[in-house]
Amino acid sequence: MILQENQAFTHQFKVDDRIYNGFISVFEDRNALHTDEVFAKNKGFQSKVMHGNILNGFLSYFIGELLPTEEVMILSQTINFKNPVYLDDVLNFEAVVTDQSEAVQVNTLSFKFINADLKTVASGKIQIKEFQ
Amino acid sequence: MILQENQAFTHQFKVDDRIYNGFISVFEDRNALHTDEVFAKNKGFQSKVMHGNILNGFLSYFIGELLPTEEVMILSQTINFKNPVYLDDVLNFEAVVTDQSEAVQVNTLSFKFINADLKTVASGKIQIKEFQ
Numbered sequence: 001m002i003l004q005e006n007q008a009f010t011h012q013f014k015v016d017d018r019i020y021n022g023f024i025s026v027f028e029d030r031n032a033l034h035t036d037e038v039f040a041k042n043k044g045f046q047s048k049v050m051h052g053n054i055l056n057g058f059l060s061y062f063i064g065e066l067l068p069t070e071e072v073m074i075l076s077q078t079i080n081f082k083n084p085v086y087l088d089d090v091l092n093f094e095a096v097v098t099d100q101s102e103a104v105q106v107n108t109l110s111f112k113f114i115n116a117d118l119k120t121v122a123s124g125k126i127q128i129k130e131f132q
Numbered sequence: 133m134i135l136q137e138n139q140a141f142t143h144q145f146k147v148d149d150r151i152y153n154g155f156i157s158v159f160e161d162r163n164a165l166h167t168d169e170v171f172a173k174n175k176g177f178q179s180k181v182m183h184g185n186i187l188n189g190f191l192s193y194f195i196g197e198l199l200p201t202e203e204v205m206i207l208s209q210t211i212n213f214k215n216p217v218y219l220d221d222v223l224n225f226e227a228v229v230t231d232q233s234e235a236v237q238v239n240t241l242s243f244k245f246i247n248a249d250l251k252t253v254a255s256g257k258i259q260i261k262e263f264q
Contacts, residue, residue: 022158026151027189031196033205043203043263052206053185053192057159060185064163071175073165074184078210131175 001100001130002069003107008096011066013058013113015050015089023054050085055113055122062093062111063128071131075106079124089115098125105130133232133262134201135239140228143198145190145245147182147221155186182217187245187254194225194243195260203263207238211256221247230257237262 024030032039033049040048056079063074085091095111107130112123156162164171165181172180188211195206217223227243239262244255 019158022154023189023192026154026158027193029189029192029196031204032202034196049205051192051196052209053188056185056188056209057155057161060155060161060183061159064161064166064183070164072163073181074213076210076212077184077188078208080208081206 001102001105001107002071003067003097003100003130005097005100008094009062009066010095011062011093013091013093015054015085015087015091017087019054019057020050020087023051023057027051027053029053045084047086050087050089052079052081052085052122055079055085055091058091058093058113059111059126062095063126069130072128073131075127075129077124077126079122081122083115083119083121085113085115085121089121091115091121095126133234133237133239134203135199135229135232135262137229137232140226141194141198142227143194143225145223145225147186147217147219147223149219151186151189152182152219155183155189159183159185161185177216177218179218182219182221184211184213184217184254187211187217187223190223190225190245191243191258194227195258201262204260205263207259207261209256209258211254213254215247215251215253217245217247217253221253223247223253227258
């Protein structure tokens with residue numbers, strides 16, 4: 001296997017206007033929490049809350065483009081949303097290979113997205129198969 | 133709570149060119165499995181495989197736009213990818229409220245995406261909080 005147990009990765013993602021508007025334009029989720037400043041503030045948030053599934057799009061990029069091998073495929077994915085993400089937040093992404101199964105060529109990675117206040121905004125696990 | 137235990141929902145999603153190219157343009161995952169026909173066929177697939185996280189974008193739309201209340205927020209999400217999705221696949225989406233916690237206003241839904249061959253391409257669970 002090309003990935004190694006305990007191998008760690010980091011990357012920085014920014015939820016900028018291009019990503020936010022692009023996500024809305026592709027998936028058409030215009031829920032008030034994500035698009036209506038007043039609604040979001042009434043619910044106790046600082047501002048409109050970014051779609052959690054934007055982070056799943058970042059995971060797609062991480063797995064597809066940032067690993068030492070391109071020959072991988074996602075088998076499953078779990079994400080827990082812990083704190084809100086706002087427009088222009090810069091998120092530090094950390095992932096580590098926590099487990100490997102040589103027999104089926106499957107890696108399990110744990111990941112976190114951490115905001116500028118050092119709060120974990122989301123964490124989870126992702127299983128990927130290596131083709132080799 | 134507005135959602136009800138055992139309440140079921142269905143919707144049809146199509147992974148068309150607009151969604152596929154839009155996802156790539158927003159998240160920049162150009163992994164060969166998703167963009168290179170020859171590579172994907174060499175790995176045993178019929179054609180290039182659509183990004184699994186496109187289905188997570190559909191989940192965002194479902195939760196944000198198709199429920200009987202807009203006043204919800206995703207807490208966590210798990211998805212298992214079982215069969216490949218190809219360009220122009222039409223997916224029947226089914227979701228059901230399997231569990232509710234009145235105390236914390238949280239619903240758990242189980243969902244499936246089923247292709248035209250009646251194969252489940254992905255299934256999972258999503259937890260959402262009602263604001264009311």
